[in-house]
Amino acid sequence: MKILLVSPNTLTNPYPVYPIGLDYVAGAISPVHEVRLADLNVHSLDDLDEILLAFNPDIIGFSCRNIDNMEAGGSRYFIDEYRKVVVRLRKSSKALIICGGSGFTIMPKQIMTTLGADYGIIGEGERFGLLVEALARGEEPTRLPGVIAAAARQATATPPPWDGPIVRNFQGHADHNRFYLEKGGMLNLQSKRGCSFHCIYCSYPHIEGRKHRLIAPEKVARMALDLQESGARYFFVTDSAFNSDIRHSLAVARAFKAAGISIPWGGFFAPVRLPAGYFSIMADAGLSHVEFGTESLADAILKTYRKPFTVRDVLAAHQQALDAGLHAAHYLLLGGPGESAATVSETLDNIDKLPRTVLFFFIGIRIYPQTELYDIALAEGKISAATNLLEPIFYQADDIDRQSIEKLVTARVGKRVNCVVGSGDAGEITPVSRMYARGYTGPLWEHLIR
Numbered sequence: 001m002k003i004l005l006v007s008p009n010t011l012t013n014p015y016p017v018y019p020i021g022l023d024y025v026a027g028a029i030s031p032v033h034e035v036r037l038a039d040l041n042v043h044s045l046d047d048l049d050e051i052l053l054a055f056n057p058d059i060i061g062f063s064c065r066n067i068d069n070m071e072a073g074g075s076r077y078f079i080d081e082y083r084k085v086v087v088r089l090r091k092s093s094k095a096l097i098i099c100g101g102s103g104f105t106i107m108p109k110q111i112m113t114t115l116g117a118d119y120g121i122i123g124e125g126e127r128f129g130l131l132v133e134a135l136a137r138g139e140e141p142t143r144l145p146g147v148i149a150a151a152a153r154q155a156t157a158t159p160p161p162w163d164g165p166i167v168r169n170f171q172g173h174a175d176h177n178r179f180y181l182e183k184g185g186m187l188n189l190q191s192k193r194g195c196s197f198h199c200i201y202c203s204y205p206h207i208e209g210r211k212h213r214l215i216a217p218e219k220v221a222r223m224a225l226d227l228q229e230s231g232a233r234y235f236f237v238t239d240s241a242f243n244s245d246i247r248h249s250l251a252v253a254r255a256f257k258a259a260g261i262s263i264p265w266g267g268f269f270a271p272v273r274l275p276a277g278y279f280s281i282m283a284d285a286g287l288s289h290v291e292f293g294t295e296s297l298a299d300a301i302l303k304t305y306r307k308p309f310t311v312r313d314v315l316a317a318h319q320q321a322l323d324a325g326l327h328a329a330h331y332l333l334l335g336g337p338g339e340s341a342a343t344v345s346e347t348l349d350n351i352d353k354l355p356r357t358v359l360f361f362f363i364g365i366r367i368y369p370q371t372e373l374y375d376i377a378l379a380e381g382k383i384s385a386a387t388n389l390l391e392p393i394f395y396q397a398d399d400i401d402r403q404s405i406e407k408l409v410t411a412r413v414g415k416r417v418n419c420v421v422g423s424g425d426a427g428e429i430t431p432v433s434r435m436y437a438r439g440y441t442g443p444l445w446e447h448l449i450r
Helices: 020-027 045-055 079-092 102-106 108-115 127-136 177-182 204-208 217-229 246-259 278-284 299-304 311-323 341-353 372-379 402-413 426-437
Strands: 002-007 034-039 059-063 096-100 119-121 147-149 186-189 234-237 265-269 287-295 327-334 358-363 419-421
Touching (some): 002 020, 020 034, 034 045, 045 079, 096 102, 096 108, 096 127, 108 119, 108 147, 119 127, 127 147, 177 186, 217 234, 287 311, 327 341, 358 402
Parallel strands (some): 002 034, 002 059, 096 119, 265 287, 327 358
16 A cells, blocks of 8 residues: 655744654554655645655555644644645545544544544554554454544544554655754654653643653664764754653663764753763763753742652752753743742742753643643633633633733843743744754754853
């Protein structure tokens, strides 16, 4: 069978993100089938028409990586954009359309209805390979765990995490790689799946499960070497938190060094208590950028968010990163349950205890189903069971509204170069694009450090 995998994500703010999920989907498909990938960061819709005409696929896999950009200020809703692409696909092809992806898994039935796909895959994309084989044999795909059909009235329960092989089919010569190599030189990789944390707003555990499934460090390093040999000048580890399993992350770092990785890299980290020398080992393996998911610098809010660290832990982890010579940034997520003028002020007071850093402020927390925040909002009457959460809805704290939080933040940090509210507006992104055009690599936020 001929299979076309489509990545409709065109968000390049603050920088374009390589569609790693489709590599894993392609890796789950038997080599007896012919697979092509169409990345809409690279191909226009007219290009897509030509691909459909020339390739004539039997199946189109459509990746819904995100529902929206999760920003209350400057919210961007992607499902309408995806729907336009699906309409275009329908006009040019008779292929079956199968939706999947992390965004799809959060609200599968609503997205299926909105996009008009034939089948959907809830959970991890490796099940796509099983679905393809079922179709090839003329069997009913909905008998497979996690596969739903547009016409069926079956339940949409999320299946257990994928327990089969995890194979990434990265093609170093693929046409779309050039786009990412020219826009910052960044590719990405994954060292594990699953998230053991219990943050009240996060959908990662629902999508990937709470139990870690670790990829062998040598295998992760081999992929990093493949990225490097394909021209990457930087890579980013996409785990929800690279150090959520400290022992494994150290083993991966040592494997990077043993494999001869010579390009810099970054990742998401939790500012938890770390063993002495942790970041020195990371730096020795090439780590250059640490992005901390800090969210608040008020202990009461960290406790409400169910974070496994305190403000004191944040300050210690930050200093460890600086002592190792690393660039460190912190993401702050304000406006959750219990937020008040006092807790916002506490956070703003404590940022002065974080030297040589960049701070990204996001004001307002997106409510997603299958999270504790959803249950809280439901119990508090802020939403009902009938509320349509497909279009972005953000939690509203009882004691302070989003506009008041924004005023407090901008009054304190509005003129600081190293403090960014949201992911940046068009005026801030233009210089980033110019720097990429001049050959700069990586996320570039280190140039804002003060």
